[in-house]
Amino acid sequence: MSTRQIRKEVDEALLGFVDRQRPLLLGVSDELEPMLAALDTLLAGGKRLRPAFCYWGWRGAGGDARPGIVTAAASLELLQASALIHDDVMDSSDTRRGQPSVHRRFEALHREARWPGAAAPFGEGAAILLGDLCLAWSGEMYEASDLAEERLARGRPVYDLMRTEVMCGQYLDMLEGTRATGTVETALRVVQYKSAKYTIERPLHLGAALAGASPELTEALSAYGLPLGAAFQLRDDVLGVFGDPAETGKPAGDDLREGKRTVLVALTLERANEAQAETVRRRLGDPDLDPAGVAELRTIIEETGGLAACEAMIDRHAAEADAALATAPITAEARDALTALTVAATARRG
């Protein structure tokens, strides 16, 4: 199957699952319709990277093409939807995938209906609940994937670990934001758990475990997935500052306004002179940062060499991933597909 076709099948599995939940929710009350509408909008976007890595982890370990693995892989998109919805509440983000974030959407619903009380807490509450629903549904979809129980039993510990790790990573990410001076080292630890393991290594492991992979293959997938996952997140850091809103679905310089303590920022601060560092500390996380402020920070990130250092780090990690992939004991088809995904994850523009 081509990567495009997998994406199509993942989409079908995902939307099919949500469609089967629809009558249950509307049977409880037709007032739950906005929850479904918000989820439909969110799921219409997304690169489906985690399902793709899960699928190729499976195929790489010798699993055959069958609907069950697509369903199990697609369930990772519901886990990701949950993480995004809750992340946007925690970061007070206005947009996601080019649309209003879920909490802003419900805030607008409250405001437009002229309901009494405050609109913002209503929006946040609805988003917390929709995120919870997506998290519960991700497990439900995995269990309902129609793979043999012995396979699902092998995958469960990986799924469990992935969920725990990403939540730990998110907490460490928040802690990172509380540090007066984050270091490249602590920022990389967040990248490890919040992104490298969660986005790439564990999805690969999940697919491989479902297919009954050997410990050697599992290790080889880590040797490929962890550096690629780090490169993926570092690319995200760069796009969060320099990305084109039309491609990222987020306003220009959004990470700067949110004050994200990324590796890119840490690399910049390591290289900044006193005046530059002072400007970064003062303006980073200013919710009212205007285009001139974004431009000023971008200039510092470029002039210090922070950007170049980050790009070099991406290249280094991507090369490490390539080298690991070249010798991984996987099928040729999987190697080709993962090579293409490496490019998609690190050279992307949105």
Place this chain on the structure above:
Amino acid sequence: MSTRQIRKEVDEALLGFVDRQRPLLLGVSDELEPMLAALDTLLAGGKRLRPAFCYWGWRGAGGDARPGIVTAAASLELLQASALIHDDVMDSSDTRRGQPSVHRRFEALHREARWPGAAAPFGEGAAILLGDLCLAWSGEMYEASDLAEERLARGRPVYDLMRTEVMCGQYLDMLEGTRATGTVETALRVVQYKSAKYTIERPLHLGAALAGASPELTEALSAYGLPLGAAFQLRDDVLGVFGDPAETGKPAGDDLREGKRTVLVALTLERANEAQAETVRRRLGDPDLDPAGVAELRTIIEETGGLAACEAMIDRHAAEADAALATAPITAEARDALTALTVAATARRG
């Protein structure tokens, strides 16, 4: 097993599960220790009602005493912990089970550490993540309960339904708060999903499904569990207004300050004259409601007959539950235990 002994075994299973997660979290980073400490504190309290109903649903359907069912039942406490943590964020509640709520706890951690940035969003973010972790762990604990796969497969659809229903119920509860005038009917619909099904009917069904109960037994458990669940929530409504803080673990009149649109409030408004209704609408949900304001609202709830109507409704539902229990096709031991739980759920003081 006595109810006290089940509680002890549920506690052991629950704390044992969390203890096995501890090294994983601390292996990621020792900075995750506050997450574990917050969870330990929360789990030290609680009546373990849902595990008890699940256990007696199992025994009532002929299941024998074995550790697996205790573990599966105890996993419901993690689901409940998740719901409480997120509910407290959504309601901005300061306390839970006589302790600071999780988000307030992390807010205090941020403040005491004098970290830069705002303490309140940090507290809320940490609570969202800890609630997510508990939700993920509830499913993980259920799957790891060591019951035979054919049993777990029968229980999964019940677990799935319970999670979806409680999240729907929570959303409807929020919507209820946006209505200028809630009715007894709409408030009872929230009770149905947020409490009656979630706290009693579905836990009973889960235990029964794990034991392989017949459809007749499952129906009989609904005939008992739904009215009992309604009575349980109505008792909660009364305690939220008239309860002793030493027994409820919440400040006096907390539900009034939070502006909860309960059945008790709806029954009061149905019976209130214009002046009384105006006072209720004006003061309900006032975060600065002082003891005099609480007393004023309590007087209205009593004088209108709202309280008496709510107590009568509790009695009626409890009697309905008793009658259903008397004829349910369950073991004598389970009938005795559930009779005791009926009293614990409806005549409790905290």
